[in-house]
Amino acid sequence: MPEPSGITEILGIPTDIIGLWVAALLTLAIYSFLYGDNPVYKFAEHLFVGVSAAYGAAIVYHQALVPKLVQPLSAGLIQPLLAGNPAAIVWSKATLLIPGMLGLLIFGRFFRGYQWLSRWPIAFVMGLGAGLSIPRSIQSLILEQMHGTMQPVWPLTGGGFDNLLLIVGVVCTLAYFYFSLPHRGVMRWLSRIGIWFLMIGFGAGFGNTVMARISLLIGRIEFLLYEWLPTIGIHLGGPGIG
Amino acid sequence: MRLQIPIALGFLAGAFMIVQFFVPYYALQMYYEQLLDWAIIIGAFALVLGLGSLFRSHIDKIRSRHPDYIYSFVALISFAVMFFFGIFYGVNPRTTFDWIFNNIQVPLEATVFSLLAFFMASAAYRTFRARSVEATLLLVVAVIIMLGRVPITDYIKFVDIHGFSEWLMSIPATAAKRGILFGVALGIVATSLRILLGIERSHLGGGGGAGR
Structure with a gap:
C-alpha cells in the first residue's frame, strides 16, 4: 500500500491545523472531568x-x-x-x-x-529475568550504592559534612527497617532518626511528583493559549506562538 | 511433568544469565544477546494475550449492554484504526500513524497525567496535617521542593531555595532512598532465587489440568 504521507490537507484545511484542533478538543474533553x-x-x-x-x-x-x-x-x-x-x-x-x-x-x-x-514461555521469560536481575541488583542497588555512600568525611568542610550526613542517613534508615532487634535504647533513636530521613525522602518524592504533574498542566495550558487560540484569531502573546 | 519441565526451563535460563554475568567469554555474550532477543520475541506474543483480554472486556460490555457500552465501541474502533495504519503504512514520521500519535495520543496522555495535579492538590489539602514532627517534616520538605522548582523563587534574595531544595534532594533524600534500595535489592534477589529454585510458582499457576 502507498504511504499516505503526502496528505497535507483535507477539504482544503491543512492537516496541521486539523491536528491542532483535535488535540485541543481532546484536551478540553479530558479537563471536563474536573466538573464531573x-x-x-x-x-x-x-x-x-x-x-x-x-x-x-x-x-x-x-x-x-x-x-x-x-x-x-x-x-x-x-x-x-x-x-x-x-x-x-x-x-x-x-x-x-x-x-x-x-x-x-x-x-x-x-x-x-x-x-x-x-x-513454558512464561517460565522461560521469568527465569531469564530472575537470572538477569540477581547479579545486576547486587551490583547496581547494593555495591554501587555502598560505594556512593562511603565517601571521605574529613575535612567536614568541602563536602565532608554532607558525606557524613549521607552515611548517618543510610545507617539510620536501615536501622528503621531492621526488625531482628527490638527498637529500644540506641536502636530506638537510630530508627527515629531513620524515620526523619524517610520523611524527608517521601516529602521530596511527593514534591517532585506534584511538580512533574504541574509541569504537564502548564504545557497543556500553554498549548491551548498560545497554539490553539491563535487559530481562531485570539493572540495572547507569550511563548510558542503558532 | 507439566510443572517440572517449566521449572527446569526457568532454572536453566536463569542459571545461564547468572553464569554469563561472571564469565567474560565472547560466546556467552553472544548467547546472552540471543536469549534477550528471544525474550523480546516471546513478549511480543504475550502482548496478544493482553490485547485479547482488552477486547474480551469491551466485547463483554457490548454483549451485556452495559450502561457505558457505547464507549467500548470507541475503544475498539480507535484501536482498529490506529492498528490498521500502524501495521499497513508503518510507524515512521509523517505517516498517518504518526499524525494520530502526535495529535491524539500525546495530548491525551499529557492531559490525563496533568489532571493528577488537581487530584494530588485536593488530596494533599484534605490529608496533610502537621500533627507530628514526622508529618511536619514531610510537609515542609514537599513545599520547599515545590518552591525550588518554580522560577518565581529566583526573586527571593535572602534565602537560596533552589540550592536548598537541591541539597535536600542530593543528601537527606538520597540517604533515605539508598536505605530503601538496599531492601529492594535484597527483596529482588530473594524473590529471583525463589523463582529459579522453583519455590515460587505463582507465575505458573492458572494453567489448570492434570499433573500440576
Missing part, C-alpha cells in the same frame, strides 16, 4: 485506551516481531526452502524457531486442556 464524569470525558478516555493499545501493538510488531523474528526466519530459512535450495539455509537463524514456538505456546491458554503449555 460526563460523556465527553468517557469518549476521550476510551479513545486514549484504544489508540494507546494499538500504538503498543504496532510498535512491537515493527520493532520486535518483524526485525527479530519474521525477517531473519524468512531470509535464513523460508526463502531457501521455497527456492528448493537447502544449502543456502542459515541454520543459526533456524534457532529462532525456538522463541517462535515458545511464543505460540502462550496461546495454549485459549484451548481447554492445553493451558499448561503456556507455562
Whole structure:
C-alpha cells in the first residue's frame, strides 16, 4: 500500500491545523472531568485506551516481531526452502524457531486442556529475568550504592559534612527497617532518626511528583493559549506562538 | 511433568544469565544477546494475550449492554484504526500513524497525567496535617521542593531555595532512598532465587489440568 504521507490537507484545511484542533478538543474533553464524569470525558478516555493499545501493538510488531523474528526466519530459512535450495539455509537463524514456538505456546491458554503449555514461555521469560536481575541488583542497588555512600568525611568542610550526613542517613534508615532487634535504647533513636530521613525522602518524592504533574498542566495550558487560540484569531502573546 | 519441565526451563535460563554475568567469554555474550532477543520475541506474543483480554472486556460490555457500552465501541474502533495504519503504512514520521500519535495520543496522555495535579492538590489539602514532627517534616520538605522548582523563587534574595531544595534532594533524600534500595535489592534477589529454585510458582499457576 502507498504511504499516505503526502496528505497535507483535507477539504482544503491543512492537516496541521486539523491536528491542532483535535488535540485541543481532546484536551478540553479530558479537563471536563474536573466538573464531573460526563460523556465527553468517557469518549476521550476510551479513545486514549484504544489508540494507546494499538500504538503498543504496532510498535512491537515493527520493532520486535518483524526485525527479530519474521525477517531473519524468512531470509535464513523460508526463502531457501521455497527456492528448493537447502544449502543456502542459515541454520543459526533456524534457532529462532525456538522463541517462535515458545511464543505460540502462550496461546495454549485459549484451548481447554492445553493451558499448561503456556507455562513454558512464561517460565522461560521469568527465569531469564530472575537470572538477569540477581547479579545486576547486587551490583547496581547494593555495591554501587555502598560505594556512593562511603565517601571521605574529613575535612567536614568541602563536602565532608554532607558525606557524613549521607552515611548517618543510610545507617539510620536501615536501622528503621531492621526488625531482628527490638527498637529500644540506641536502636530506638537510630530508627527515629531513620524515620526523619524517610520523611524527608517521601516529602521530596511527593514534591517532585506534584511538580512533574504541574509541569504537564502548564504545557497543556500553554498549548491551548498560545497554539490553539491563535487559530481562531485570539493572540495572547507569550511563548510558542503558532 | 507439566510443572517440572517449566521449572527446569526457568532454572536453566536463569542459571545461564547468572553464569554469563561472571564469565567474560565472547560466546556467552553472544548467547546472552540471543536469549534477550528471544525474550523480546516471546513478549511480543504475550502482548496478544493482553490485547485479547482488552477486547474480551469491551466485547463483554457490548454483549451485556452495559450502561457505558457505547464507549467500548470507541475503544475498539480507535484501536482498529490506529492498528490498521500502524501495521499497513508503518510507524515512521509523517505517516498517518504518526499524525494520530502526535495529535491524539500525546495530548491525551499529557492531559490525563496533568489532571493528577488537581487530584494530588485536593488530596494533599484534605490529608496533610502537621500533627507530628514526622508529618511536619514531610510537609515542609514537599513545599520547599515545590518552591525550588518554580522560577518565581529566583526573586527571593535572602534565602537560596533552589540550592536548598537541591541539597535536600542530593543528601537527606538520597540517604533515605539508598536505605530503601538496599531492601529492594535484597527483596529482588530473594524473590529471583525463589523463582529459579522453583519455590515460587505463582507465575505458573492458572494453567489448570492434570499433573500440576
